[in-house]
Amino acid sequence: MPAKGVVFLNRGAGVKLAPAEVEALREAARDASLDVIDLSRELDVAGICRDHLRRDTKLFIAAGGDGTVHHVMQAVVHTDASLGVIPIGTYNHFARDLNIPLDWRAALQVALTGEHRQIDTARINERFFVNNVAMGLYPELVAKREERGRDYPRWKARLYASYVTLRKYPHVTVMVESEHHHEVIRTHVFMVSNNSYDLSRIGIEAPRTNLEEGRLSVYWLPHTPRLRLMKFVARYLAGRVREVPGFRSFRTQRMRVQSTHAHVKVGVDGEVFTMTTPLAITIVPQSLVVKVPRVA
Structure with a gap:
């Protein structure tokens, strides 16, 4: 069965989840038919997103802080796919502006069942x-x-x-x-x-x-x-x-x-x-x- 979406998990984000919580997040994502990909500096996040978009994936979830959101959203802008956010970063400005709960379980539920909202982005040179x-x-x-x-x-x-x-x-x-x-x-x-x-x-x-x-x-x-x-x-x-x-x-x-x-x-x-x-x-x-x- 194809995955409903992809979770990009930044384990180095500001909030250090305990190993048991990280495993619970992975399990909850798998139960929701989501693939989980651990972020690293070498990972081509935009390339992975584009590959999933070609396979008609419609949901991309950034589990981390604002920097994680930034990298995941690059390939999602100007598509009919949706961006979800699980805010486990230091400040989580973007999530707060959207009233997304800071508890990861509640945030995952929003990513899966929440409303769609179309918002502005901005661009500096070629980066959104x-x-x-x-x-x-x-x-x-x-x-x-x-x-x-x-x-x-x-x-x-x-x-x-x-x-x-x-x-x-x-x-x-x-x-x-x-x-x-x-x-x-x-x-x-x-x-x-x-x-x-x-x-x-x-x-x-x-x-x-x-x-x-x-x-x-x-x-x-x-x-x-x-x-x-x-x-x-x-x-x-x-x-x-x-x-x-x-x-x-x-x-x-x-x-x-x-x-x-x-x-x-x-x-x-x-x-x-x-x-x-x-x-x-x-x-x-x-x-x-x-x-x-x-x-x-």
Whole structure:
């Protein structure tokens, strides 16, 4: 009997499931006629998805964090297949925005029996993303965190990364061009999101209540001393980012980001990539079908 779908399981994601829980997840997936594939850095996830799509597979489930979702959804965009999410990562922003339960059993049930919802994605050059792309401090922070490896305690890795990144204090200078905006920006914090965040909410919990508005949101803070940046972080964590002097944002459907460097580091859905400039960033409306909880 052909499998109903595929689960891509990232055992190195932020939440370390106990071996018994991992085996329970595998068994539940098999009982639901799902294939389970363990993720590794060498695995061609998009290629495997395309092969399954040719065999008419209609459900692809990312069991991991936002980075896992990012890799699985690349081949699912612009198809009639659905993306399910079992959020066992560190922050699980995408799952939270879709109100997907954080318990893996409940999330698996949503992936199997939930409603279909068609949402926007966005694209940077040839890579799709569901959350955001970032330049400046963030890619450096992620790269330094990952230097410690997946087996290193995550809180220690974050502490190390924060210390090293703030000592280096990287910034970017970019030329931003959109339909109505042209500006040279020098900044430590530059982010483009797929639809808009509710910046009145607290820090990393800031949600996107709408993933179908068909707009990119662009945020940045002008080049600033370290101490002032710490004040920015404090207001961000308190949900008062718009009160920060100099904080800027605008919305657009497409934009071009140019740099004097031929290649730049970019954080994309929590993963770090080295990309060729200029960066072409566009919204891709109604391009991904996801499984979400049924409305009571």
